[in-house]
Amino acid sequence: MTRPAPATATAPVTAFAVAAIGIASYSAMDALVKGLSIAHGAYSAVLWRSLAGVVLLAPVFVVRRKPLPSxxxxxxxxxxxxxxGASVLLFFWGxxxxxxxxGVALTFLAPLIALFLAAVVLGETIARxxxxxxxxxxxGVLLIAGGQVQAHASSDAVMGSVAIVAASVLYAGSLILLRRQAQLADPLEVALFTSxxxxxxxxxxxxxxxxxxxxxRLPEIFGAAALGSVSAVLLAWAYGRAEAQVLAPVEYTAFIWSAILGWIVFGERVSxxxxxxxxxxxxxxxxxxxGKTVPIPHTEAAA
Structure with missing residues (x-):
């Protein structure tokens, strides 16, 4: 008897590719919001992106006739x-x-911090x-800091790094809340009401x-909101079709995209x-x- 070929044989590859596009979309959004932050301040940029996110997501929520949250x-x-919100504001300020x-390299600390917060808040065991x-x-953080010292970075640059590390701590806290949130609401509701x-x-x-x-600036603002929403949908689709351990490495491609976009858009060089x-x-x-299932920072594209 001939065995049928597994229907999901290519699913991990497809999911990985879709997730990679989602990460690229999120990185492009970062570049747009950074540009807005430089021109008008991080506070205004984050506010505008959040409002645009509501404008884009609310009609979808209504059309799908989703019930109001409990x-x-x-x-x-x-x-x-x-x-x-505090995390996002600190991140773009930095x-x-x-x-x-x-900046993106420092955000990769968030899942690690979340493990220790989960031990304190949820009583989970910290593994070796x-x-x-x-x-x-x-x-790694010390190496980046050493690079700033070697390059005689300004106090403004040092404060930017500190702000992003603080943003990672806050984001780790939001990951803990996300675990409970995901049990009560679907991704669309989470994205809309967070915005x-x-x-x-x-x-x-x-x-x-x-x-x-x-x-x-409206095209940039709504472009950023659209890219964030597209990223959230693509990543949700990918994580729904492949294990987190398969997709986790793709999250770190954000560093490559951020280096490329930083060089092209802002003339930044990576040391x-x-x-x-x-x-x-x-x-x-x-x-x-x-073996853990703690989300990686960019999986929360709608925040």
């Missing part, structure tokens, strides 16, 4: 929207001051691999820290210190996350 879900949306490649991986990743919460919070401070979006630090951070993350 009270428990709304509390989680509000909590995670606040934490993730990204204005450092190269895209360096997580400890070893965190030590290796820490060496709504962030928009409301930022609008409250807009009279002091924000600005009205220039009409000429050997940054490349070495990124390699150590990625290696440490892969060791620590072996």
């Amino acid at each position: 009270r428990e879900a709304m509390i989680l949306h509000a909590a995670r929207g606040t934490v993730a 990204l204005v001051r450092v190269s895209m490649a360096q 691999g997580a400890i070893l991986g965190s030590l290796v990743a820490s060496l 709504i919460v962030l928009s409301v919070l930022l609008l409250a401070g807009a009279p002091w820290f924000g600005a009205v979006a220039p009409v000429v 050997a210190w940054t490349i070495g630090g990124a390699v150590l951070i990625v290696a440490g993350s892969l060791v620590a996350l072996r």
Whole structure:
């Protein structure tokens, strides 16, 4: 009797390719928002992108006739929207001051931090691999910092790196909330209400820290929101068809895209210190996350 060929034999390859396109889309969004942040400030750029995200996602939510979130879900949306929003704001504030490649390399710390937060908040056990991986990743951060010292980086650049590390800590907290959030809501609801919460919070401070979006910037603003939404859909599709351990490596291609886009759009050059630090951070993350299902930063494209 002839055995039928497995129907999903090529699924991992396809899922990997789709995820890679999703990461490229997210990296392009980073470049657009960095440009907006340089021109108008990170606060305004993040506010505009969040509002554009609501405008794009709300009609889809309505057309699909999705029910409104439960009270428990709304509390989680509000909590995670606040934490993730602060993370995004710090990230782009820092990204204005450092190269895209360096900024993205530092965000790879988030899953590692999430492992330790999960131990504190959820009572999960910290494996030896997580400890070893965190030590290796820490060496990577020190290598990047050493590169800044060697290059006599300005205090502004150093503060940018500190802001991105702080953003990674906050993002790790949002990953913990995401675990609970995903049990109560689908990706569309999570993306929409995260954007709504962030928009409301930022609008409250807009009279002091924000600005009205220039009409000429609308294509960039909605382009960034669209790229983020496309990335979220592609990554959700990919992760629904392949195991996280298969797709985890593709997340780190963001470093390559950020280096290319940083060079093309902003004329940034990637130092050997940054490349070495990124390699150590990625290696440490892969060791620590072996067998784990903690999301990688760019899987949260809608934040």
